[in-house]
Amino acid sequence: MNGSAMLALSPPLAEQIRAHGAETYPNECCGALLGRDEESRREVKELFPLVNRRGDSPRNRFSITPEDFRAAEQAARERGLDVVGWYHSHPDHPPLPSEYDREHAWPWYSYVIVSVEKSQAKQLRSWRLSDDRMRFVPEEVAVEPRLPAAREASSNR
């Protein structure tokens, strides 16, 4: 796996991800993580919430279209950031990547998953795909109160 294996996230951003998961319950939420990737750490600076485009099965699937992908990249560029990963929720399911998650994953990105049980956001974890695509590797999430307060990016929601 290339790059750092630790994801720094401020408490307000972690709370925003949880709130998005609770808001869309029982459907899955999704969005982009905008931030900076450095040798020893990856830090999320802003979120770019998106609409789950899987209208046929939104309770257990999410989809981000190439157009939304490009919008997220554009938002990151305008802020001098990169899209460093993606988040989504698992309604009434643990924050563990599914086989479907793995089959559709890209390397390098951080994949944050928040579990939501009966409208209450619970555990939040992050994962990265291994270079051989065979498995997800857990990534430490450091929720750091010292980071500056987050401001939500205008988004495609």
Place this chain on the structure above:
Amino acid sequence: MTVKVIIPTPLRPYAGKQESVDCNAKTVGEALHKLTSQFGELEKHLYTDDGRIRSFVNVYLNDEDIRYLEKENTQTKDGDTISIVPSIAGGAVR
């Protein structure tokens, strides 16, 4: 025909950390095959085991999705840009 292939951020570590790679190719498919010949580690992220482009890998010639052109047989011309644009998908088991 010299075409530029734009590499998305998650694949740059497998392409010498380059943002783009120039290829000499007559079709989009030829350009992508030259890219994966040069950077072998890219292949498993772009193609399935039976050699088809993965469903969540979108390929654009300039601003057109090649699914609406001639797919991998889409002809290129000098100065064209090929973009590899990810779709992001997933979801809980059920």
